[in-house]
Amino acid sequence: MLTHHHQDHVFGVKEIILSYPNIPIYGPVETKKAGTNIYVFNHDVINIMNLSITVLHTPGHTEGHVCYLSNPYFFCGDTLFSGGCGYTKYENLLDMFNSLKLISKLKNNTAIFCSHEYTKHNIKFFCSILKKNKMLNKFLKLIENKKRTVPTVLKKEKTINMFLCTNKKNIKNYIFPKLNVSEFDFFRYLRIKKNNN
Template sequence: MRLRPLPAFEDNYIWALHDDTGTGLVVDPGEAGPVLAAVAGGLQLRGILLTHHHHDHIGGVPGILERWPDLPVIAPHDDRIATATQRVGAGDTARIGDWVFEVHEIPGHTVSHIAFHGHQVLFCGDTLFSLGCGRLFEGTPTQMLDSLDRLRALPGDTLVCCGHEYTVANAAFALTVDAANEDLQKRAVEAKRQRLAGKATVPSTLAQETVCNPFLRIDAAPVRAAVNAHAGRALADRVDAFAELRRWKDGYRA
């Protein structure tokens, strides 16, 4: 298995997954150029997976289909994705050649967001980031927390393939929330070194996110204490605490 993040726009990643022969797929091509370059470099494209409808994740699909009009495009049940050839939801299987993925519905960032899990890889779009999570543009805190809980329950060695290079910025906020977390401190240093070397900070692993990512640690005493302090009150339950943490991140400036 060969897994590559193809940089797009300012901080997006289009994911390419292929075998040793180059046969594979791409995930969330917001623009066509990086995919066309990958094909020129040997990728034998057999299909496209889409996690949600935002333009920076689907905008390149028409340009790719101009070259290969018969490519399968597997997407969530959302009419805002006009290029889909197959729509999938919770419990469905997405198959492109020999690549097979379980589909998980993970609303929160958008109401129709899905993730693809298989081959020890999780394509999670803008729901789970390294050391962070997506903004709640359409969903509710309850939905997003439930989505993150379900992703967190996947095997720890799963590679987290998210849609953006946000790790360094997310680390700054995470350390504000969970400053004494030694695993987080190490991850923050590692992420800065990776970026200075011109490397991607992802994929991370779910095991790493579980011990470092404050949005997956909403039940941890240090995180809950920090959120309560920021809110100026003891929050009623984990959903309220998560909602406050997300609002805190929305207004955070390093």
């Protein structure tokens, strides 16, 4: 099951097909060249053995990016990371914002399986902006010597991942004390700053 077309996610597919020529390869249309033979679209349901897997279209990192949800397990590719979200070009910021809002509506006990281990780097970035945030600094110390922090849980991400906290007035007011900034404008500020970090 492919989430998007980037090489670090699809590079081995053609070799798998050589060994297993009849294997189903699920993915969005943008993964066609990687060998996808079953295209998936928003809200499609894939039934494999006793599993029911729902496809969610989550554009932002790429235009066709999808995630796979089999409650409580959520495989989100490069849309969401622990403490962060995927790289997003300026013209795709609104798509990513909406995708993260969609994810934030999943159940709090949803287990997040992201594709990269960027947690420490992400939390350090937010600590550099929210210097007096005791919770973030405490979490950073907690994970400082850990090699692995994923999978994570959505409930925790809603407290440590600032991209999921754009609705929290205390955080917005810390950065923009005299401005009434919208959730999207706050997200855009954080993501552009992270892009240049």
